[in-house]
Amino acid sequence: MLLEQIQRRIKKDFRERVKELFAVEVAEPAMSVPPSLELGDLSITACFELAKTLRQPPRKIAEQIAACRFEGVERVSVAGGGYLNFHLDRAGFAVSLFDSRSSRDAAPRPTPQAGKIVVEHTSINPNKAAHIGHLRNAVLGDTFARLLRFRGHCVEVQNYIDNTGVQVADVVVGFRNLEGRSVEEVRQLAASEGKRFDYYCWDLYAKVFEWYEREPAALEYRTKALHAIEEGRGEIAEIGAVVSDAIVRLHLRTMRRINVAYDLLVRESEILQLKFWSIAFELMKQRGAIRLESAGKNRGCWVMDLDPETTEPKEDTGEDTKVIVRSSGTVTYVGKDIAYHLWKFGLLGRDFHYRRLDISLNGSPVWQTATEGDPDAPPFGRATAAYAVIDTRQSYVQHVVATAFRALGYHEQAANLHHFAYELVSLSLDCARELGLPVGEEEQQKGAVDVSGRRGWGVKADDFIDTLTAQAIAEVHRRQMAEGPEQEQEYGRQIAVGALRYFLLRFTRRTMIVFDFKDALAFEGETGPYLQYTVVRAQNILRKYAEVHPEFHASELKTLVAEHQLKSFLAEGAFWELVFLAGQLELTVDQAIAAEEPAMLAKYAFRLAQEFNNFYHRHRVLTEPDEVRRSCLLYVVYLVAETLRRALDLMGIEVPERM
RNA sequence: GCGCCUGUAGCUCAGCUGGAUAGAGCGUUUGCCUCCGGAGCAAAAGGUCGCAGGUUCGAAUCCUGCCAGGCGUACCA
Numbered sequence: 001m002l003l004e005q006i007q008r009r010i011k012k013d014f015r016e017r018v019k020e021l022f023a024v025e026v027a028e029p030a031m032s033v034p035p036s037l038e039l040g041d042l043s044i045t046a047c048f049e050l051a052k053t054l055r056q057p058p059r060k061i062a063e064q065i066a067a068c069r070f071e072g073v074e075r076v077s078v079a080g081g082g083y084l085n086f087h088l089d090r091a092g093f094a095v096s097l098f099d100s101r102s103s104r105d106a107a108p109r110p111t112p113q114a115g116k117i118v119v120e121h122t123s124i125n126p127n128k129a130a131h132i133g134h135l136r137n138a139v140l141g142d143t144f145a146r147l148l149r150f151r152g153h154c155v156e157v158q159n160y161i162d163n164t165g166v167q168v169a170d171v172v173v174g175f176r177n178l179e180g181r182s183v184e185e186v187r188q189l190a191a192s193e194g195k196r197f198d199y200y201c202w203d204l205y206a207k208v209f210e211w212y213e214r215e216p217a218a219l220e221y222r223t224k225a226l227h228a229i230e231e232g233r234g235e236i237a238e239i240g241a242v243v244s245d246a247i248v249r250l251h252l253r254t255m256r257r258i259n260v261a262y263d264l265l266v267r268e269s270e271i272l273q274l275k276f277w278s279i280a281f282e283l284m285k286q287r288g289a290i291r292l293e294s295a296g297k298n299r300g301c302w303v304m305d306l307d308p309e310t311t312e313p314k315e316d317t318g319e320d321t322k323v324i325v326r327s328s329g330t331v332t333y334v335g336k337d338i339a340y341h342l343w344k345f346g347l348l349g350r351d352f353h354y355r356r357l358d359i360s361l362n363g364s365p366v367w368q369t370a371t372e373g374d375p376d377a378p379p380f381g382r383a384t385a386a387y388a389v390i391d392t393r394q395s396y397v398q399h400v401v402a403t404a405f406r407a408l409g410y411h412e413q414a415a416n417l418h419h420f421a422y423e424l425v426s427l428s429l430d431c432a433r434e435l436g437l438p439v440g441e442e443e444q445q446k447g448a449v450d451v452s453g454r455r456g457w458g459v460k461a462d463d464f465i466d467t468l469t470a471q472a473i474a475e476v477h478r479r480q481m482a483e484g485p486e487q488e489q490e491y492g493r494q495i496a497v498g499a500l501r502y503f504l505l506r507f508t509r510r511t512m513i514v515f516d517f518k519d520a521l522a523f524e525g526e527t528g529p530y531l532q533y534t535v536v537r538a539q540n541i542l543r544k545y546a547e548v549h550p551e552f553h554a555s556e557l558k559t560l561v562a563e564h565q566l567k568s569f570l571a572e573g574a575f576w577e578l579v580f581l582a583g584q585l586e587l588t589v590d591q592a593i594a595a596e597e598p599a600m601l602a603k604y605a606f607r608l609a610q611e612f613n614n615f616y617h618r619h620r621v622l623t624e625p626d627e628v629r630r631s632c633l634l635y636v637v638y639l640v641a642e643t644l645r646r647a648l649d650l651m652g653i654e655v656p657e658r659m
Numbered sequence: 660g661c662g663c664c665u666g667u668a669g670c671u672c673a674g675c676u677g678g679a680u681a682g683a684g685c686g687u688u689u690g691c692c693u694c695c696g697g698a699g700c701a702a703a704a705g706g707u708c709g710c711a712g713g714u715u716c717g718a719a720u721c722c723u724g725c726c727a728g729g730c731g732u733a734c735c736a
Binding site: 049533545614618659 | 662663664665671672673674675676677678679680683684685691694695696698699700701716717728729730731732733734735736
């Protein structure tokens with residue numbers, strides 16, 4: 001039995017034993033791991049609570065339960081005032097784990113009736129290069145999608161492209177009104193091999209903002225450009241399309257470097273052209289989710305009440321209402337977001353058309369919404385649950401979308417609409433100075449500088465990946481581990497990606513990352529390369545052993561070690577500790593999913609690596625004279641190596657052949 | 660004003676649904692290469708878990724109130 005099954009079994013047995021012994025029904029007990037292995041492997045504290053209803057000391061209750069038999073458990077002990085501790089059948093556990101780790105399919109196959117989970121992430125405005133903050137979003141979302149797939153969920157990853165918004169309009173203003181460029185010139189610039197187009201737009205966007213500040217009258221161009229782009233006609237719209245299409249491709253290229261993939265790009269232009277909003281609008285009017293405000297500051301707007309519980313008419317401050325349609329009749333951003341989310345759940349009664357892009361990510365095709373497209377496109381959307389990876393500043397908007405769902409009567413969907421909120425990445429003072437950014441008194445006090453696209457303040461994603469890769473390659477070169485420059489490049493790339501992804505994952509979502517080159521470029525300590533190195537070490541043992549024993553295959557270790565041999569070997573606490581920890585991967589992933597916290601997996605992987613390195617240091621495997629013991633040691637090495645490899649794969653981190 | 664989030668070692672951060680002695684990395688000090696390659700291992704030092712109450716057999720964790728930060732609270736996206 002694997003750990004999750006064992007736990008389920010113990011919980012069930014516990015309830016039955018309690019019922020038999022004391023004739024009371026209890027809720028499913030919480031399980032935890034005792035602080036030390038001598039105490040046991042799993043623990044239940046429910047006897048403390050039972051003490052009240054049964055009017056008996058908790059320890060006495062625990063002792064009575066401990067005397068009963070539990071399936072898959074070798075022994076039950078009582079500790080302290082009434083802790084009930086379970087000691088597992090170690091050899092049996094190791095054998096099941098071995099079967100699981102040596103099987104080809106890491107993840108159970110998704111069952112179609114279980115529904116689909118849409119994970120939306122990245123969603124960068126397509127008007128400039130991606131920066132380090134965008135990488136955090138993408139890595140969090142990509143990892144979370146991997147976790148869900150690993151646990152057998154059907155997952156669809158969407159990347160929302162706001163190609164008709166003001167940010168694109170601003171860059172169009174830059175090209176047209178500031179630089180006086182034609183569509184053709186912009187097209188050529190986008191296609192040119194020289195300076196990167198997204199970098200060019202990064203600077204241009206900042207210049208446009210300076211211009212607006214210098215000459216507020218220029219803002220008129222922005223409004224005009226925005227309208228033209230929304231309508232999708234004329235030269236302005238064409239420049240907008242050229243800009244956003246080119247930049248989306250560059251963003252995909254950046255994300256591909258760090259193993260991030262998408263199934264579908266949802267573009268706002270199609271939401272507009274296919275009239276998704278007007279359908280949503282009708283629906284909201286019909287169901288009374290929104291109302292036309294007749295007085296107050298929101299007079300003439302369609303608004304939604306944010307707190308439907310309070311039926312009292314509000315004094316017309318408009319505080320508890322949100323404008324969905326402006327008095328001019330145009331829809332706000334929130335309105336479009338509501339329409340998009342209704343579509344995600346298949347509640348709009350209408351679909352996009354889809355076109356396949358000539359790009360593949362992680363070996364899978366990427367699709368994009370279109371007004372007319374490929375009839376063979378897979379059925380996108382129609383989710384039963386959705387996670388939107390969006391920074392914490394947008395909590396309000398996400399709240400509004402969920403409120404709209406409830407106002408429409410979609411309570412179940414509203415409950416399955418998750419805002420995967422994370423804190424921003426800011427720049428350390430050292431980092432800001434290195435980039436030549438001004439550090440004012442406010443920043444000084446705060447100890448960090450906010451990333452600002454409008455000002456062009458930030459660490460560009462590709463620049464950072466380049467720096468990281470160059471440094472990793474230098475390390476590989478210094479250690480002379482690679483067999484040629486090509487392999488050096490490849491190892492360096494893998495190590496750089498490992499360092500980057502782990503760096504972004506080790507922080508919990510709610511922690512603001514203050515980006516500093518010194519920390520982010522570290523390859524030692526709690527870092528991705530440390531984890532990769534650990535797997536390489538384990539792999540080296542298995543490889544070297546196979547060199548001397550050509551008939552050896554790691555996956556056949558099971559036949560080399562009898563269960564009773566494993567049993568006496570695992571009687572040694574340190575070995576069992578490692579095996580037991582390796583068996584907690586799935587449980588950890590479940591917790592990470594429930595808590596929407598990929599960092600939990602990162603921490604787990606690091607702990608496992610640490611314990612393995614300790615083992616590695618204390619025990620020589622290849623020179624072990626006792627053949628049985630040697631096989632047992634190899635058994636442990638294999639279990640940890642495979643577990644760690646899977647954990648790293650879930651984080652999108654590859655393992656180099658050598659380090 | 661209101662809403663959400665945060666406050667744990669010198670620094671950066673973990674601490675899962677309340678559980679047994681509060682952990683890790685970095686930095687500091689000190690050891691460990693007859694080795695499966697040191698991107699490593701071990702040890703030492705370092706804590707009024709922001710403050711004050713409360714609930715509980717038990718609180719870093721839950722509740723209340725303060726204090727200090729951050730982010731929201733547009734007919735911007």
